[in-house]
Amino acid sequence: MAGRTGIWLIGAWGGVSTTVAAGLAALRKGLSDTTGLVSSLPAFEGLNLANWDTFVIGGHEIRETNYATAAKELHNASQVFSLPLLDTVATDLEKWDKNVRVGSLINVGSKIESFASAETRSHRGESTATVIERVVRDLDEFRTNHKLDHVVVVNLASTEPPIDHSEDKTPIQKMNWKDLSRHLNNADGIALPASSVYGMAAMQAGCSYVNFTPSIGTDLPGLCEFAELQNALHAGRDGKTGETLLKSVLAPMFAARNLNVMSWVGHNIFGNMDGQVLDDPINKATKVSSKDHLLTEILGYKPQSLVSIEYIDSLGDWKTAWDHIHFQGFLGTKMAMQFTWQGCDSLLAAPLVLDLVRFTEREHRRGKTCGVMTHLASFFKSPMGQSGPEFAQQFARLKYWSETVAAEER
Numbered sequence: 001m002a003g004r005t006g007i008w009l010i011g012a013w014g015g016v017s018t019t020v021a022a023g024l025a026a027l028r029k030g031l032s033d034t035t036g037l038v039s040s041l042p043a044f045e046g047l048n049l050a051n052w053d054t055f056v057i058g059g060h061e062i063r064e065t066n067y068a069t070a071a072k073e074l075h076n077a078s079q080v081f082s083l084p085l086l087d088t089v090a091t092d093l094e095k096w097d098k099n100v101r102v103g104s105l106i107n108v109g110s111k112i113e114s115f116a117s118a119e120t121r122s123h124r125g126e127s128t129a130t131v132i133e134r135v136v137r138d139l140d141e142f143r144t145n146h147k148l149d150h151v152v153v154v155n156l157a158s159t160e161p162p163i164d165h166s167e168d169k170t171p172i173q174k175m176n177w178k179d180l181s182r183h184l185n186n187a188d189g190i191a192l193p194a195s196s197v198y199g200m201a202a203m204q205a206g207c208s209y210v211n212f213t214p215s216i217g218t219d220l221p222g223l224c225e226f227a228e229l230q231n232a233l234h235a236g237r238d239g240k241t242g243e244t245l246l247k248s249v250l251a252p253m254f255a256a257r258n259l260n261v262m263s264w265v266g267h268n269i270f271g272n273m274d275g276q277v278l279d280d281p282i283n284k285a286t287k288v289s290s291k292d293h294l295l296t297e298i299l300g301y302k303p304q305s306l307v308s309i310e311y312i313d314s315l316g317d318w319k320t321a322w323d324h325i326h327f328q329g330f331l332g333t334k335m336a337m338q339f340t341w342q343g344c345d346s347l348l349a350a351p352l353v354l355d356l357v358r359f360t361e362r363e364h365r366r367g368k369t370c371g372v373m374t375h376l377a378s379f380f381k382s383p384m385g386q387s388g389p390e391f392a393q394q395f396a397r398l399k400y401w402s403e404t405v406a407a408e409e410r
Contacts, residue, residue, distance in 0.1 A: 002048070002054050003054065006057075007024075008058050008151050009154055009156055010059060022093065029088060036348075043402060048409065062120040063117055068094065104120075106193075151207040199211065200226065202232070218236065235372060252392065265305070268307070268320070270312065272316060321341040323338065
């Protein structure tokens with residue numbers, strides 16, 4: 001039986017995290033059905049997943065606000081949530097506010113730093129080792145104070161800039177754990193991004209780590225090795241909620257029918273804080289890379305492709321993707337397909353976060369595995385440790401895992 005589980009959100013008062021908190025509170029009070037929640041599908045009924053009332057929320061945040069304020073801003077800008085619902089869940093949100101701690105600005109880039117509170121800025125200059133020590137202490141206190149059996153740390157922070165390769169040093173993508181840990185203990189250290197520092201601290205504290213962002217997180221050989229040493233679970237990266245989800249469904253169709261995709265253009269517009277961060281060309285490069293690799297992997301060749309992401313303030317939390325697919329059929333005939341996807345970013349992502357937490361808690365309770373949770377690949381654009389980006393195949397692996405776990409209890 002599931003015990004009490006902590007959900008520790010990096011970027012605790014952001015749009016997705018706020019929707020996770022409001023959504024969880026609504027589910028606990030029976031104010032919402034389970035539409036949008038994969039873990040509530042009949043295929044997963046035999047898993048004995050944790051009930052909503054067993055979860056407690058905490059997190060790290062670099063800004064100065066709270067859940068109520070963030071939720072009302074989402075409502076005013078994007079008509080997310082109803083005001084009566086927010087009034088009903090206000091007590092839960094206020095209670096979870098007390099579990100939020102000051103985050104870190106280590107190697108997050110100037111764009112993300114510009115949102116930081118004065119208190120967060122006072123921690124600038126901390127070494128990697130100091131940040132890890134502080135995060136581990138926060139996680140330990142959260143677990144102790146709420147008598148939690150396990151904590152799942154979920155990275156929902158803004159997208160970081162790509163890792164800088166300009167220095168004449170061995171890139172961290174090639175370091176094993178021994179080399180990586182040795183550099184962390186040096187006075188100069190290495191430029192490990194915040195998403196990786198949080199992941200390392202989570203695993204050191206005995207927590208599981210899920211990276212829902214395009215940032216590199218624990219997708220490094222050294223940290224994958226560290227996860228095995230710590231007997232920790234982790235997964236990521238970049239939640240698959242919209243345009244790329246459709247690509248992972250449609251591209252296999254073109255491949256299966258032997259239709260030659262000549263070009264695939266995707267134009268994305270959206271508002272919200274994530275949009276502000278991705279308006280910076282440096283941060284945008286990480287996101288575009290995450291969205292653009294899938295076609296080549298599925299089709300087996302690289303069509304001409306273009307992915308654009310533009311920040312449009314008036315859209316708030318709503319995003320629109322317009323895709324144009326130019327393909328060649330029998331006798332060289334050229335044809336085209338177009339689609340438009342419109343959705344509310346936080347409402348698409350939040351239920352997937354809750355799914356990932358439930359599935360991760362179940363795998364931890366199973367107690368048989370550690371390392372990368374490859375069965376969660378269907379949730380991510382760039383899933384760690386998993387080949388085969390076709391959504392149908394990825395989802396089939398999730399169901400197979402579910403059947404295997406359920407069979408163990410019979």
